[in-house]
Amino acid sequence: MRQRITFLQKPEDSLDPRALKITTNAISTPALKAAREDRLTLGFDELPQELYRVLKATRELHIRWTSVDGYGSIPPFVSRLSPGLHVLYTPLKNSSNSLLCPTLKKVFGDLDCISPEQSFTNVSVEQLALPVTTEYHAPLSNLNDLVEYITHKLCKRKDEEECLSRVSNLQSASSLEIDFDTSSHDLTLTAFWPSRIWNLNLSKASPEQRLEVGILSVETPNEPEELSLGGFLTVIGEHTKPSPTLFSFPSRHHSTTQSFSSSFLQPTGLHPTLSLNISSSALPIEDRACSLHAHLTLPRAIFADKYQLSDPLFLNSKNLSALRYITSPVDLEAPAYAMSVWGSSLLLELSPPTQKSTSGIPWTAQIPLHLRYLLPNTNHSGLAALDVPYPVLFWACTADEGTKFSGNPFDRENLGYDGHFGKRTMFYHVAPSAGGTGNGGSLINTLDVPVLDLGKSSWVETGTAAAVLLGFLWVVWCLVKVLRTEGYGSRRGALVAEKKKL
């Protein structure tokens, strides 16, 4: 097991290294104000049997969880995802993984997940050599089940106290990632907490573990692609005092000063429009080709119509420029309760106003969506609440030729949207602000969807049947009347009959 714990401080909060107390197996300091990232790397042999069995049939597995509560980011931890649980999964070729969904449920709680075949959607196009990468998302408001799971399955007796305190921290984490790649045979668990005051007291349970603690702050970089960090690194057991460090690296993810909020235009109806209110249309950096994108993660009850989003005039009227990606296929007609796939994701390129003079002025882009019929309910309102996670907004800019992001020790990939861009793309993230209406500070837009009220519809069946019967009998009665006076014969027949009478 290897652990890397990084504290990121604002320059004004910088710690005096003399306040750090370092022993052969522990490090401590009171009142450290910083954001924090914990990274834990586990070998195959350290995993519970049931996880090992899932990963054996896996080529790549990336799990990303983001809290619904908005949080402040700090470089280099600036990349974002829509709130909830995202899973990017690539099975080994020719293997189906029936254990994945049950295991995810066991670890994270009750998810709507049947199997990768039924619940996941394909992200990549099928190629001969490579298996298809699949995607899944579910709303998940907290990590309580994960904490429970780790407490029982991973905390071993000898380091129990340290393990339990570290695990309980997860309950306040803003994001969590689990990565597995068949080439490394390691499972990495990464958690992030926004800036707060830590009463630092870390120790390692056994000498064979590696524990590295960094306390860093951001320095001014030389190049626009780069990030520069300075501070102290300590490897517990190797170092007796913190060693000062200053390093720079090209970074894939960057922050901006821009922010956005999202809300549904009222009234929402069955074709709600998601409105993105963006604080500025200014490019994040000079001299680079940049375009603004929105990545939406939509539960199955709501979807975008790719055919509607293909007309340039229509897109332009909504301040959109093109649909870059959408889950395929998206059923355009099925009711939500007849589907098992999780939902769909889409990547839209936005079209910010281009005049220099207006670049600092807030502007709006609108994304037309459509609702499916939801199951009827009995709550007497005739409405059902639908939670739609905030989208992610970012500028995608092209980095200089030859830029390599892999040198970044805090690099983050496999976020769902980054795969739709080239390897040399930099992401400048626009921070979400929970300014939308009625979401109580969370990064969720809630919709009221009209549904059939079962309480009121008990007589719909009998009423419908009675009306159809009434209509049917009226027509039949008219037919009987015709039959009795005129018979079923022809006009000429009637003529003949009349002639005969005469």
Place this chain on the structure above:
Amino acid sequence: MSRFFASPVLVFSSAIALRVVLFFYGLWQDANSPVKYTDIDYFVFTDAARFTAHTQGSPYDRETYRYTPLLAWMLWPTTWSGTWFSFGKALFAVGDIIAGWLIVIVLQSSNHMSLERALKFASLWLLNPMVATISTRGSSEGLLGVMVIALLWAITQKRISLAGVLLGLGVHFKIYPFIYASSIIWWLDDERVPSHTTPSRAESSSIVSLAMKFCNSARIRLVVISLLTFTILNTVMYSMHNFSPYNTLLYLSSSGLGSLAMNLESLAFLPQLLLSAVILPLVLAKKDLPSTMLAQTFAFVAFNKVCTSQYFLWYMVFLPFYLPNSSLLANKFLGLSVAALWVATQGLWLHQGFQLEFLGKSTFVPGLWVAGILFFLTNAWILGIIVLDIGSSATKSVMKPKARLSKS
């Protein structure tokens, strides 16, 4: 006004002009407004045509395409270039005009109308803005209109083989014209198509000889040719795609607002099929075939579980045959009440639908449901009137010449 209807050139050039204006207006709106004039289905057809033409693929690669591949192939020219994209709309509009022309011919030859009177009633279709709009927006429903009217024309001209082909084609295209099979077969009795066999032994009335008598050569020819056409088209069109032609039927049966009682849904077919394919043809077909076809279509649409305004086109094409002798024209008050109620109940439904779809109000019950029931009952009432009219027009049209005679 009367001089206008006296001239076929004036009526048809007006009908064509109406469509040309709408066609170009549509092009203008599509090019200049984010709200499109063109029907969404037209993009479905043309996408499907592109899949068929370019990628050697199947038209069903286009989501929500559930029509015959024949339609995608008919629209093949739309894949040539930007200008040709609108070819389909022109085709549908031409179909409208041909349907109108056939209506005039049938009215003149079978209903013995003067040209002016025939043109007047055919204008219900030819100069109907709803019909012209639907076809120039690129909806294929108008194509059904020309197929069905051509079927009626062929059968009244006693071109039995052609009628068989058209019937098979129509059913292949959209299933519902199968209801016309029973009325046409019932209509094709020995009075219409005098049998060539010697009628000497015709007096015997055993079941076998009645059955033999029923199976006259015209009826057999129609059944065989229409079945053959339908089967060949289905085999050629669907064998590559493993796509059931009954998709539309299945789709119709599954798309009622979900959850509303599955057992009732399966029963709902019964009154619909019983009326439109069995009882209405048996009682009425021999009296007035075109009006019976109207009644059948009207019953099929009214009792259908899915009903959109494009379906109204299906029976509108028969209105010129029914209206001239109808009590709706004879009795102005009745006619206006029927029209007002039909519009009002439909308006109520649309209002409730708007509240749901665009304002997000949960109007499923009672609003939408009551409106739907009222619209249905109105339709049933109108259907009853049509039935009584067809029944009594048999005597009326016999009486009329007498009345004229006594006057002169």
